Amino acid sequence: MVKEIERYGIPIVHMATITTISKSVGANRIVPTIAIPHPVGNPDLPAEEELALRRKMVKTALEALSTEVTEPTEFE
Amino acid sequence: MGEKFKVLYYVNQFFGQIGGEDKAGMKPVYKEEIIEPAMGFNGLLKDEGEVIGTLICGDNYFNENKEEALSYILNVIKENNPDIVVTGPAFNAGRYGMACAEIAKAVVEELNIPVVTGMYIENPGLDVCKSIAIVAEVSDSAAGMRKALPTMAKLVKKIAKGEELGLPEEEGYIPQGKRLTVIVEKRGSQRAVDMLLARLNGEEFETELPMPVFDQVDPADAIKDLSKATIALVTSGGMVPLGNPDRIQSASAQKWGKYDVSKRDALTGEYCTIHGGFDPVYANEIPDRVAPLDMLKEYEKEGIIGKVFEYFYTTTGTGTSVGNSVKFGTEIGKELKEAGVDGVILTST
Incomplete structure (x- = not known):
């Protein structure tokens, strides 16, 4: 899906835990995530820290979208 | 066996014996005759089926006037109502492959008639039609015609008679990206260990899950603001x-x-x-x-x-x-x- 959407010329960032798959299927902007059942969250953290974590990860994703890349790139 | 099943054949200007690159701009025509390679193909069907006619179109015409070409071609096919349509084989010819693929796709989707074609694995037309038509895997040049036609004829016979196709590698067609459930004797863990042992011993083994080949998309431009x-x-x-x-x-x-x-x-x-x-x-x-x-x-x-x-x-x-x-x-x-x-x-x- 990532690739087909990007084919329209829209930058897309893939937030995924298994980044090797993300890379092999051809995502160009990748943000590694926490875990498969909760990619952008962490139930082990206190609520506030979890929100801060998610906030930071989404910020990273937005930064990825506004960064030029020439090949599959991970943003952390 | 009762009546013979009817096959309608599509080829480009070159295989249609019209001419080479100079005739690539020709509009589609329909001939109620059998032209090579449909002739060789017809022979392979024996008394089970027959080619009823050949559609011919220039590669450039088709790709530059896709809608007009397709509309004529679909009309002819509709009027003649064949049991199955065969296009190509296109080998690794890009424009011809795209034509074979676009026709295959339109015929299956709009007329609900099955299509068999033949392509080299890297033909750009392959992705357009492989999931919807049966694409025989053929070599990259017309030198492979003699091998391609029997494979395609066998596929056509099975499909036209309503028989179920076997696995792609058994039947010689390109995998359609479908997964089927099959019953096997040994359970997965045994098969996996067998494979591992074969590998360690340097013997041949065949993976049950070949890694798909993915194409790449150029990264889109970043958001400016x-x-x-x-x-x-x-x-x-x-x-x-x-x-x-x-x-x-x-x-x-x-x-x-x-x-x-x-x-x-x-x-x-x-x-x-x-x-x-x-x-x-x-x-x-x-x-x-x-x-x-x-x-x-x-x-x-x-x-x-x-x-x-x-x-x-x-x-x-x-x-x-x-x-x-x-x-x-x-x-x-x-x-x-x-x-x-x-x-x-x-x-x-």
Whole structure:
């Protein structure tokens, strides 16, 4: 899906835990995530820290979208 | 056996004996006669089926006037009502391959008549039609004609007679990206150990799960000004409104859904996951852990981004075929493009 959407010329960032798959299927902007059942969250953290974590990860994703890349790139 | 089944054949100007590159601009014509390679093909059908006619079109004409060419070709096929249509083989010829593929796709989709064609594995037409037509795997040049025709004829006979095809490698066609359940004698763990032993002993073994070959897409240009950008949120994490109104499958998804989130501050509260590939406890507690609408909305309020796109797109990633994923991505991407979305965040579980 990532690739087909990007084919329209829209930058897309893939937030995924298994980044090797993300890379092999051809995502160009990748943000590694926490875990498969909760990619952008962490139930082990206190609520506030979890929100801060998610906030930071989404910020990273937005930064990825506004960064030029020439090949599959991970943003952390 | 009763009546012979009817085959209608499509070839380009070259194989249609009209001419070479100088005739590539010719409009499609229909001849109620059998022209090579349909002649050799007809012989292979023996008394079970026969070629009733040959459609010929110039490669350039077809690719430059696709709609006109297809409309003529589909009309001819409709009038003659064959049991099956054969195009090519196109070997590794790009324009011819695209024509064979586009015709195959249109005939199956619009007329519901099966199509067999033949292509080299890297023919650019392959991706257009391999999931919908049966594409015999042939060599990269016409020198392979003598081998290609018997394979195609065998496939045509089976399909025309309503027999089930075997596996791609047995029948000589290119895998369509479908998964079938088969019964085998040894269980998976034994087969895996057998394979491992064979590998360690330097013997030959055949993987049961060949890695698909993925093509690459050039990275899209970065967003220049986030504060003016519309960002869409997409997930393959199976996040849907409570009750799953569109009945999106929990595995091997056949469809995607889109939901208006313009008035929401978060997914939490009215969403849950129907994804069958992970423990849903944490996702159902706080759905934004899978698709972070909450943070995107915060960034929208703060003016970091211009806008969160009004629709949230979702499907289930687990077990979903590459074919369907491509289809979903194409359909969703088209909507996003038309809506002027500037960037997309897609989360996967």
